[in-house]
Amino acid sequence: MTAAASTLPAIFGSIRPRPRWRETKLLAVVAATILVGSVSLELTRHVADPGEATGLHPANPLHLAVYLGLLGITHLVLILSGRRMDQILLPTVAMLGGISLLLMERLPQTLVVQTVGPWRLGLGDVQLTWLILSFVLATTLAVTVRNDRWLRLYKYTWAAAGVALLLATFVLGDEVNGQRLSLTLGPISGQPSELLKVILVVFLAGYLSEFRPLLVEESTKVGPISLPPLPFVVPMVAMWAIALGIVVVQRDLGAALLFFTVFLALLYVATGRPGYVAVGIVLFLVGAFVMYQLFDTVRVRVDIWVDPFRTPAGTGYQIIQSLYAFARGGLLGTGLGAGLPTINGNLPIPEVHTDFPLAALGEELGLVGVMAILGLFLVVVERGLRIAASAADDFRAILAAGLSLVIGTQAFIIAAGNLKLIPLTGITLPFISYGGSSLLVNGIIVGLLLALSDRGVEPPPPPRRPGRLARLAGRGRPSAAAASVPAREGRP
Amino acid sequence: MNPAGAPALVPTRAPIRRRPLGRTIGHVGLALTVAFAGLALGAGYWQVLRSPDLSRAPDNPAVIAAARNVVRGAIVDRDGKVLAANKRDKNGEPYRTYADRAFSTVVGYASRQYGTAGLERSWNAELTGVSNGNAIGDVLRKFQTDRYDPQKLTLGITSALQDAAVKGLGSDRGAVVMIDPTTGEILALASTPTYDASAIAAPDPDTEDAGFAAVRDNKAQPLLTRATQGQYVPGSVFKIVTAIAGLGSGRITPTTTYPEQPKAENDGLLVQGFRVHEHPGVPARSFDLVTATEWSSNIWYALTGLRTGGDNLASFAGRMGFGAPIPFDLPTQPSQVTNPGGGGPGGFSDQVELANASYGQAETLVTPLQMALVACTVANDGTLMKPHLVIATTGRDGTRRIQPAELGRVIGPEEANAIAAAMQGAVESSIGRQFTTGAKVAGIPTAGKSGTAELGGSGAPHSWFIGFAPVDHPQVAIAVIVEQGGRGGARAAPLAGDLMTLFFKLAKP
Secondary structure, rough: OOHHHHHHHOOOOOOOOOOOHHHHHHHHHHHHHHHHHHHHHHHHHHHOOOOOOOOOOOHHHHHHHHHHHHHHHHHHHHHHHHOOOOOOOOHHHHHHHHHHHHHHHHHHHHHHHEOOOOEEEHHHHHHHHHHHHHHHHHHHHHHOOOHHHHHHHOOOHHHHHHHHHHHHHHHHHHEEEEEEEEEOOOOOOEEHHHHHHHHHHHHHHHHHHHHHHHHHOEEEOOEEEOOOHHHHHHHHHHHHHHHHHHHHHOOOHHHHHHHHHHHHHHHHHHHHOHHHHHHHHHHHHHHHHHHHOOOOHHHHHHHHHHHHHHHHOOOHHHHHHHHHHHHOOOOOOOOOOOOOEEEEEEEOOOOOOOOHHHHHHHHHHHHHHHHHHHHHHHHHHHHHHHHHOOOOOOHHHHHHHHHHHHHHHHHHHHHHHHOOOOOEEEEEEOOOOOOOHHHHHHHHHHHHHHHHHHOOOOOOOOOOOOOHHHHHHOOOOOOHHOOOOOOOOOOO | OOOOOOOOEEEEOOOOOOEEEEOHHHHHHHHHHHHHHHHHHHHHHHHHHHHHHOOOOOOOOHHHHHHHOOOOOOEOOOOOOOOEEEEOOOOOEEEEEHHHHHHHHOOEEEOOOOEEEEHHHHHHHHHHHOOOOHHHHHHHOOOOOOOOOOOEEEEEOHHHHHHHHHHOOOOEEEEEEEEHHHHHEEEEEEEEOOHHHHHHHHHHHHHHHHHHHHHHHHOOOOOEEEEEEEEOOOOHHHHHHHHHHHHHHOOOOOOOOOOOOHHHHOOOEEEEEEEEEEOOOOOOOOOOHHHHHHHHOHHHHHHHHHHOOEEEEEEEHHOOOOOOOOOOOOOOOOOOOOOOOOOHHHHOOHHHHHHHHHHOOOOOOOOHHHHHHHHHHHHHEEEEOOOOOEEEEEEOOOOOOEEOOOOEOOOOOHHHHHHHHHHHHHHHHOOOOHHOOOOOEOOOOOOEEEEEEOOOOOOOOEEEEEEEEEEOOOOOOEEEEOOOOOOOOOHHHHEEEEEEEHHHHOOOO
């Protein structure tokens, strides 16, 4: 491959395009799969008994062409950039996005209607638009991010921005169904908690990589119990408090669970101390118990989870419909477009496009399809963790691990909710659910992961002097290992 | 762990080492993989293990959608005579019509307004074609254009037998259950009063409302399928259960006699200060299984019950289905040997209750279907077959026969044959005939037991009969109850004899 690369002419001065054959092949497979899915959907549409309202909307072949074109352009830009980035991540995400597009094309288009100028955009149109923006964002980040100082140095600024975002949502947010999740600024509306998860990971990566030596080696003994050094218990408790705050303020159980899980996972990655995780889980259980006692929202969610069939027409309705959809799918599924008979013109599962896409896919693609989708998410996580494990330093490692864990954990939480393995919380299935904020933020994650995977980015800066806390503790001198990270060659 | 005298807070010092993060990242990746494996298992649970029953749930949107648009499969009797058919209203939408009122308590109805009942409810998924009861077929069906494959249901019931049973019950309330004891196929399942199912399923709402109101307001509760849901005091037919428990547990043999019996026949049997009395006309003698059954001796069966013990009685009854709903095509009420919550063995509160239950009084309550299964157990050499109404389903892929299944082995063939001999005596001996008048099928060895269930008040007792024929190779077992029909020999025994005679006449044209 290196030989092939050297034959390509240099463009834009010093940048040499570098072929990405593995990505090319995988993208071809993805394109073929989406085409087959699209043909299958079209066949169902034409063959389905007209007397039976499947709620199928005429397909827009242009959408498919645009999406495949988008993949091609993204691929080409990555080749032209000449960077040595991961070649499996993009096709995997492209597959998930393609599944999302097929699903949104297939659902009633009136689920989401937005009017932009003279155009009336339906569900499929809007989702495609967000997919395009998401891929553009990912590609831009992947190609342009060449150093990580702006992330690394300003971790407290990022943290402050995150808290500010949270507060803004609380004060200015639009309240829907007792939840304050979205923020409207002028014409732009979005869900800040989606962005918050990236900010959280950036902050944690900065914080944990800086104080890792202390967290690993130090402990404070209170009687027989070994605790982390006292100054570092504070951020852990703060994280716990922020997670609870999200529940209390926003009633957003899913985001709180996601943040706390990712925090604990990163704490373990950085320290290798299962004791921290154990303490965290105890804190979580205590918090969950208190929340259950105090808040109706939490209690209702848990009660539905325990026995949804007690209130089949009320609070249990959604999850029961989800389980029915999975059950109707069986092993092989009904086929794309052949599931979800409408009742009186309504979809059986409300919010199927945001909260229950996996149930819809489980019905139409069956257990086989569900396993495949879960497998795709695992591939994303595996690539992310691989990038983390081979990263040049701790900051990048924790950052990459955190970003991929955000995807994996979020997919797990909503999938497990759909399957009634844990109480249902309303968060999106990454890359598949309808939603601009979710797709854009996931685009940022993919972009950052691709940039981090580049084996030719600038070497990380020499470690800073220990932070004030570390100096107060009198330890945390930069170790020799960190300073001697080999500077790697960018291009041959 | 701290050195003595050290302060509580001691930062422990260790050399600063930095390990690469690959190891812990690997752990986290492994944890997430395990979590995802859990998701896959969860999906497998709902999509494979629970798929059959959830896909058939009445409120599953697929089932509801199918019920609106699909022409339901027909329901036919054993000879192919159509019991439930479809017509189309002026809008071209299908509705159900029912041919025979005698079947309304079995077939039920499928109404646009009032939902479904009976087989129309329990077999809804097959009748609408959402499922054909065959997992592989369900999967393959997904590749076909028309996803609905309504199944035709064939019942084991013969119309002539069912009609004769309903006619025989006449204006009385009651039930008849006839079963092939070797297969468990239901041959007749009559409950009276019946109702007009066609009216409830009628296409115009007024007829529909009137039809449903007529059923709902009828004090005799025609929607209660007495054969499977009616709970009755059994009286002496329960003695067969006592015999099964006694012989099955080995506590008695067919030749067991009780020396205290002759005295007790005159003075009553003293149990914990309470006297169990014989019904009039029984000689003061010692009986064995055969003579006690011929005479229907309360004293001998009370003594047998006491010797067998409450735990054995409850346990052998449980093997035949007592204590839980019987698995069946229609909803069933559980039968009980005693009220739940009693402190003694088997749940009986004391020996007095056990003695009275042993001849079918006390707190014992049974369904006609349960008593028919008791007769089946004796008839089929002690092995109970699962009762079932639908014997075949027919769809696009052809006919699928429902295979006989064992519910379990209750007693051995020798014990069963001993009881069968006693029951034959109860029908055919000169003494037994007095209590079971009319139960004998001419020319065919017949076994049976009548029952006269005292209700405690002033009303007439329930008239009961259970039995089977021929004794050697039984083809039909029967349970008949006529509510307040008097002695067992008055109404139930002759009706059972007539129906079994008709069965053999139909079998040999």
